[in-house]
Amino acid sequence: MFWRKVGVLVWKDLLLEFRSKQMISSMLIFSFLVIVIFAFAFNPVQRTTQEVLPGIIWVAFTFAGVLGLNRAFAVERDNDCLLGLMLAPVDRTAIYVAKVTSNFIFTGLTEIVSFPLFLVFFNYHLQASLGWLVLTIFLGTLGFVAVGTFLAALASNTRMSEILLPLMVFPVMVPVLIAAVEATSTLMSGGQWQAVASWLRLLGVYDIIFLAVAYVLFDYCLEV
Amino acid sequence: MNDKWDRPLAGITLILMLVAIYAIFIYAPVEKTLLEVQKIFYVHVGTAWNAFLAFFVVFVASVAYLRTREARWDRLGSASAEIGVMFTTLVLITGPIWARSSWNMWWTWEPRLTTTLILWFIYVAYLLIRATAGDERRGILAAVFGIIGFVDVPIVYLSVQWWGSHPIVLGSSGGGLPASMLTALILSVLAFTALYLYLLRKNLGIQAVEEELKQLKEELRQEYD
Numbered sequence: 001m002f003w004r005k006v007g008v009l010v011w012k013d014l015l016l017e018f019r020s021k022q023m024i025s026s027m028l029i030f031s032f033l034v035i036v037i038f039a040f041a042f043n044p045v046q047r048t049t050q051e052v053l054p055g056i057i058w059v060a061f062t063f064a065g066v067l068g069l070n071r072a073f074a075v076e077r078d079n080d081c082l083l084g085l086m087l088a089p090v091d092r093t094a095i096y097v098a099k100v101t102s103n104f105i106f107t108g109l110t111e112i113v114s115f116p117l118f119l120v121f122f123n124y125h126l127q128a129s130l131g132w133l134v135l136t137i138f139l140g141t142l143g144f145v146a147v148g149t150f151l152a153a154l155a156s157n158t159r160m161s162e163i164l165l166p167l168m169v170f171p172v173m174v175p176v177l178i179a180a181v182e183a184t185s186t187l188m189s190g191g192q193w194q195a196v197a198s199w200l201r202l203l204g205v206y207d208i209i210f211l212a213v214a215y216v217l218f219d220y221c222l223e224v
Numbered sequence: 225m226n227d228k229w230d231r232p233l234a235g236i237t238l239i240l241m242l243v244a245i246y247a248i249f250i251y252a253p254v255e256k257t258l259l260e261v262q263k264i265f266y267v268h269v270g271t272a273w274n275a276f277l278a279f280f281v282v283f284v285a286s287v288a289y290l291r292t293r294e295a296r297w298d299r300l301g302s303a304s305a306e307i308g309v310m311f312t313t314l315v316l317i318t319g320p321i322w323a324r325s326s327w328n329m330w331w332t333w334e335p336r337l338t339t340t341l342i343l344w345f346i347y348v349a350y351l352l353i354r355a356t357a358g359d360e361r362r363g364i365l366a367a368v369f370g371i372i373g374f375v376d377v378p379i380v381y382l383s384v385q386w387w388g389s390h391p392i393v394l395g396s397s398g399g400g401l402p403a404s405m406l407t408a409l410i411l412s413v414l415a416f417t418a419l420y421l422y423l424l425r426k427n428l429g430i431q432a433v434e435e436e437l438k439q440l441k442e443e444l445r446q447e448y449d
Contacts, residue, residue: 171345175383
């Protein structure tokens with residue numbers, strides 16, 4: 001029952017987005033723009049730039065992701081949709097799980113499109129085992145979205161949510177950023193999965209802890 | 225605000241501060257290699273200890289507020305966070321000054337330093353939430369973030385530790401601290417703890433007065449509108 005309700009709520013978000021396509025297109029253009037900006041800031045031809053590319057990629061992912069998170073609850077403010085959601089006969093936690101899922105899908109789509117663009121524009125020769133790379137990006141994105149969605153709900157109650165959200169998200173997600181960048185850069189430079197196992201475990205533990213904490217505390221964020 | 229404890233606490237804080245200053249500058253010997261610069265260590269540790277204490281109090285107050293919804297817990301969290309941010313700022317200022325002469329660099333991305341810096345960011349965000357949330361929701365939102373922030377700290381510490389392909393820091397006064405230096409350190413920690421308690425009570429007092437003022441204004445408004 002719970003998952004059916006979550007499914008309906010996710011479908012609502014997806015339908016809304018695919019009708020307007022505003023958020024996903026802004027996120028895509030933004031991460032594309034980050035690529036271009038970084039190409040100007042750090043010369044793509046130099047070896048050092050190749051070495052820091054994983055970091056650049058995660059900066060683009062998280063910055064574009066924050067754009068999406070900002071909209072996640074802001075759209076529900078129009079026409080008092082949030083009140084409607086809260087009056088619907090579903091658990092508040094179902095709303096959280098649904099929002100995490102839809103934010104994950106939007107951020108994931110952005111990543112799928114912009115990752116190859118990074119490789120192209122920085123002429124990067126990828127030697128990674130793709131499965132482990134995908135797992136790393138999956139776990140990193142999940143941690144980012146789990147914390148981000150929760151804090152976006154929190155921030156939507158304040159007067160300057162757009163500026164406040166990144167100020168809250170980035171300090172809290174420092175572990176995700178460290179683990180994801182380290183694992184990605186090891187994998188992208190041809191490292192084996194054994195070398196990144198501990199980072200992946202850290203990401204997994206972070207994801208579980210913050211999904212659980214957010215699950216428990218989410219009720220308080222949406223109280224009227 | 226009933227301030228039966230105000231004067232005694234102020235007196236104790238003042239005396240402890242003076243004693244600590246005496247202990248730091250006159251009683252404790254000058255360190256052989258770092259000379260006078262080492263004195264900043266006592267202030268640094270004193271403020272750092274109290275910053276962590278303050279943030280722990282924020283966490284406890286946050287949990288208590290979510291459970292009981294009593295305004296006093298909310299005020300305690302707010303007061304403690306403000307003082308904690310102030311102490312952390314002092315830690316982040318005194319740290320590099322000391323590090324420059326003892327490790328020959330201003331900053332190193334070592335777990336304790338990095339975690340302290342992230343703590344500072346987290347609790348500045350906490351104060352921003354308090355400043356920008358609406359009156360009736362402020363307490364809950366801040367309490368929720370107070371819990372999230374506190375849960376995050378050990379994970380940040382661990383991840384920075386694993387990340388550490390950076391210089392390992394050896395505290396200049398590592399394990400064996402001479403007795404007189406240890407005495408000065410303990411006195412300094414006590415003095416700053418007393419200062420923390422004093423500031424905490426003052427902050428709570430200010431909040432109580434503000435609350436009272438708001439109620440008076442409301443009463444006047446109803447009477448003359």
